Amino acid sequence: MLHPALRAPLAALALTLTAVAAHAADWPAKPIKFVVPFGPGGANDLVARAVAEAAAKQLGQPIIIDNKPGAGSVLGSDIVAKSAPDGYTFLAPAGGIITNPLIKAKMPYAPDALVPVALMAVSPSLIVVPADSPYKDLKSLVAGSKQGQGLNFSTAGTGSTPHFVAEMLKVGAGAKLQIVPYKSGSEGVVAVIGKQVDATSEASVVTLPQIKGGKLRAVASTWNRRIAALPDVPTAQEQGFGNVFIGHWSGVFAPKGTPEDILNKMNAAINTALKSPELRARLIPQGIDPLGGSRADFVKFLDDEKKRLTPIVKAAQMKED
Incomplete structure (x- = not known):
């Protein structure tokens, strides 16, 4: 037989569980x-x-x-x-x-x-450069970064997706990139259009209008397949940069x-x-x-x-x- 001291807590627990189940059944x-x-x-x-x-x-x-x-x-x-x-x-x-x-x-x-x-x-992120940049693909961008002082790469701050793309290129491909943090990815993209920096990586939903408007050139996408809206832009992995995937x-x-x-x-x-x-x-x-x-x-x-x-x-x- 259940001890009287345990009956009330167990009854309360049973009522709580019943209430949760009823709540879930009526949700939302x-x-x-x-x-x-x-x-x-x-x-x-x-x-x-x-x-x-x-x-x-x-x-x-x-x-x-x-x-x-x-x-x-x-x-x-x-x-x-x-x-x-x-x-x-x-x-x-x-x-x-x-x-x-x-x-x-x-x-x-x-x-x-x-x-x-x-x-x-x-x-997917798109790695982008100004529309008139000499870099036509990711290989030429990485190669160009290894010349002289390197290239400036804008990000949306520490830990942002563009920051990870830059570090993947540095760690995996030896790219020489100076990271320039902005408050948002949109500001980083504007910096590329205005040629304050040489490149960035930002979500396709942000970069596509600028690419189609002739202000940016995409040199790679960073997902594991090409995006339907830009089928001619190869992935970083297709271009030999297997660790650039985000x-x-x-x-x-x-x-x-x-x-x-x-x-x-x-x-x-x-x-x-x-x-x-x-x-x-x-x-x-x-x-x-x-x-x-x-x-x-x-x-x-x-x-x-x-x-x-x-x-x-x-x-x-x-x-x-």
Whole structure:
């Protein structure tokens, strides 16, 4: 027979579990929030908005985008990590969720405070130079960097995707690049157009309009396949730079403790959204590759990214500014 002192706590636990199960069954009963840890207008924000709109149709509730930029995406991530795990607040970050803990001396939330839900899309980086640059491909750019003082390469700050591309070229190919950090990838691209620097790497959604407008030339893409919008631009790997592989990916995370049923429902809604012809027609022409997959697929993707990028951080001695 159960001791009387144990009956109340166990009864309370049973009631809590029943309430959580009922909550998950009724979810979503009100609007959902996607916190984007960047300002509006960038690749991550664009993907989050497009997917949120399409997934909302599957869930029957609106998904509101809440931009919370700051501290290299740590500010927004911290807000979600400390939010109630009730299925109404999610994070839509990029690669910084992996690289920030590698680079920063201290993080404001625990490593397991955010749970992977779904991989949404990737916007490959394009390594670009001014339209009239003498460099026509990645090999000539790297070779040119080894002459004299080297070349200037703009980035969006320490740990940004363009910073990783520059370090991959330095570590793997011996490129002589002086890294020039800007506040954003867009500013780094403007610096290339204005010839304040010789090259950069930035998401295709940012660089494509400038390439098509005749202001930039793409010398390589940095994903594992050519992008549909620029089929004539070979990947870095195709040009012999096997270690240059990175993209501006976007995913969805939830606070730890969010019920499994809710995580699975959100994953299913995002996957259905990513397969819709309307969403694909919206993303693919901008160089954004809709991905999706199971929650386990996303966990493997994150593990692979961490294994691949950690040696670059160490070799380049990347530390927060």
